[in-house]
Amino acid sequence: MSRLRVHNVTVSLDGFMAGPDQSLDHPLGVGGGALHEWVFATRTGYRMLGLDGGSDGVDEDYAAQGEVGIGATIMGRHMFGPVRGPWHTPTWSESDQPWNGWWGADPPFHHPVFVLTHHPRPSVEMAGGTTFYFVTGGIRDALDQAGAAAGDLDVRLGGGAATIAEYLRAGLVDYLHLVIAPVLLGSGERLLDGGVADGYTCSRMVGSTDVTHVELVRSADRS
Secondary structure, three states, rough: OOEEEEEEEEOOOOOEOOOOOOOOOOOOOHHHHHHHHHHHOOOHHHHHHOOOEEEEOOOHHHHHHHHHHOOEEEEEEHHHOOOOOOOOOOOOOOOOOOOOOOOOOOOOOOOEEEOOOOOOOOOOEEEHHHEEEEOOHHHHHHHHHHHHOOOOOOEEEOOOHHHHHHHHHHHOOOEEEEEEOOOOOOOOOEEOOOOOOOOOEEEEEOOOOOEEEEEEOOOHHHH
16 A cells, blocks of 8 residues: 655744745745755755756755655645646736646656646646646545555655645655754745644654754554
């Protein structure tokens, strides 16, 4: 049976996963990009950018783990792109072209991706083996579809904050790798408000020179 895993989710010291005023120019909110500087310094981060090099060590170990044994991904609509409301209505652009995600023609997933939305849309097949499926039936429906697509592999929950929090509140996340960055954002989108960590225990905490890595697992009495 597939596990639902969350990897490389980074929050600020004051608990924000994204900064304020999300926009096309600031997809992670103003200042939110600083949360992820640690991962783009690693060898895995360099590969994501099509570059050679990058650092080894504990940060690289964690960054790489998020790619191992994953057969499908779930994400919220805000993580997929900036368009709100019905899909035919662009809100951040004058273009009438359909929005197919932040990642260009060849997204980095290379497996099925299930996007939570309130607005139906046909699936979108991209280069490199990525196909986006748009799920209107809620978080459990998305998890069922992703688990079936993943087969013997696990499902990765990509975010954003509201989507991860909803799965945590439902007790559906099996493993959460949380990263704490030495950044203060002041406002934005929090991850762990409202008791979303109830039923989870810390199995490991380790620091690098840049961030602190925390592993949370679902308690046995909640499974």
